[in-house]
Amino acid sequence: MALDWSEVERSRDWLDRHGAAFVCLGRLIPTVRSVVSVPAGMLKMPLPRFAAWSAAGTVAWTAALTVAGYALGQQYTQVERYVGPVSTAITVLVVIGYGWRVARWHRKP
Secondary structure, eight states: OOOOHHHHHHHHHHHHHHHHHHHHHHTTSTTHHHHTHHHHHHTTOOHHHHHHHHHHHHHHHHHHHHHHHHHHTTOHHHHHHHHHHHHHHHHHHHHHHHHHHHHHHHHOO
């Protein structure tokens, strides 16, 4: 386990205040978009609120990709040249952050 109960409580308070932004912006970030529903569900974010903000973030991401695709035309490899490394970097940071939390949690007495 990488969380103790005080962190769960703090997360619940934070999600109550910033949940809409977290869900909406989380849908714009590679890797995070795949797991944004987990904390929202665990902390019982109301489904209509989650669905609305999730849809808003998904529409924004899809629109950004559409505009990029239209602007670049057949040069879609140019998009991948930038999006690929950013996505990989975010994934690596998430894995390192989680590993650090797990290691720190196991060191607690």
